[in-house]
Amino acid sequence: MVASWLAAERMAITVSFFDDTSVPEFREYRGIKHNVFVLEQGWQLPSESEAQRVAQDAFDPHSIFVIARAGGKAIGIARATMISDAFPHAEFFTGQMDREELRAVQSAVATVNAVAVLPEFRGRAVRVDGRAQTMTTGKALMVELTRRLHDKGAVVSLLTTSPGVAAVFFDHLGYYLIGPPFQSGGRTLINMGLGVHDTDHFREMGRGKRVGGGAPLYCLFQRTERVDPAREAYGGVLPQGACRQDSLCRNLLSPSRMTTAAGACQLPR
Numbered sequence: 001m002v003a004s005w006l007a008a009e010r011m012a013i014t015v016s017f018f019d020d021t022s023v024p025e026f027r028e029y030r031g032i033k034h035n036v037f038v039l040e041q042g043w044q045l046p047s048e049s050e051a052q053r054v055a056q057d058a059f060d061p062h063s064i065f066v067i068a069r070a071g072g073k074a075i076g077i078a079r080a081t082m083i084s085d086a087f088p089h090a091e092f093f094t095g096q097m098d099r100e101e102l103r104a105v106q107s108a109v110a111t112v113n114a115v116a117v118l119p120e121f122r123g124r125a126v127r128v129d130g131r132a133q134t135m136t137t138g139k140a141l142m143v144e145l146t147r148r149l150h151d152k153g154a155v156v157s158l159l160t161t162s163p164g165v166a167a168v169f170f171d172h173l174g175y176y177l178i179g180p181p182f183q184s185g186g187r188t189l190i191n192m193g194l195g196v197h198d199t200d201h202f203r204e205m206g207r208g209k210r211v212g213g214g215a216p217l218y219c220l221f222q223r224t225e226r227v228d229p230a231r232e233a234y235g236g237v238l239p240q241g242a243c244r245q246d247s248l249c250r251n252l253l254s255p256s257r258m259t260t261a262a263g264a265c266q267l268p269r
Contacts, residue, residue, distance in 0.1 A: 015066060025065070062085040080110050095179060112157055115141060124137070171192075
């Protein structure tokens with residue numbers, strides 16, 4: 001009874017997609033991006049200052065966007081781009097994309113950027129589109145975006161983020177650290193990768209499963225490291241398998257549930 005009452009009291013959100021930069025949702029996306037990355041985190045991004053939103057960039061017309069709303073208010077965003085169409089921050093992934101394992105599936109690789117939730121809505125358990133399960137808005141955005149990428153034929157999702165809390169968030173979704181930390185613009189950053197369609201995100205690949213008819217991706221990811229939540233303040237890492245992936249997200253992203261997609265802190269572009 002108590003659990004049912006708590007679920008009923010949790011904030012309800014909706015999650016939807018768009019890929020047209022002329023719609024009002026795109027202005028809302030750029031507004032949240034400005035608030036989180038420019039005002040809160042201090043990124044230097046081209047902005048329309050008077051309108052309090054970032055300017056459109058060269059990758060936006062080639063991307064899909066997901067937006068979360070609570071009571072009609074836009075509260076969270078994310079963007080994804082198939083790298084065959086455009087590749088934000090391609091220079092960060094030169095070492096990984098030179099590997100045979102990713103070259104074999106290059107046409108099915110996506111990159112995720114600008115994952116952001118307004119501060120007052122972070123960390124709160126929410127109900128998504130009337131579903132029984134609850135999760136945070138950030139996880140809801142990533143789960144639905146991953147589903148949509150699966151529908152578009154993506155088998156690998158890449159992103160760049162900072163060590164610490166942000167990296168732990170993506171680690172819990174099943175992303176793996178795929179390279180050492182590096183410096184850009186005075187910030188320490190890391191690259192992470194996810195197998196979009198696997199129930200256990202790379203654990204199945206560890207038994208030799210192949211993706212897209214190419215080389216097994218576990219060759220790329222098996223030798224990497226997982227983020228250690230217990231030492232997140234130090235950006236610490238432990239050997240692969242040292243921490244458990246979020247079971248709810250693993251369940252929601254299982255192949256049997258990946259049929260149709262429902263209609264924080266990360267590198268902004």
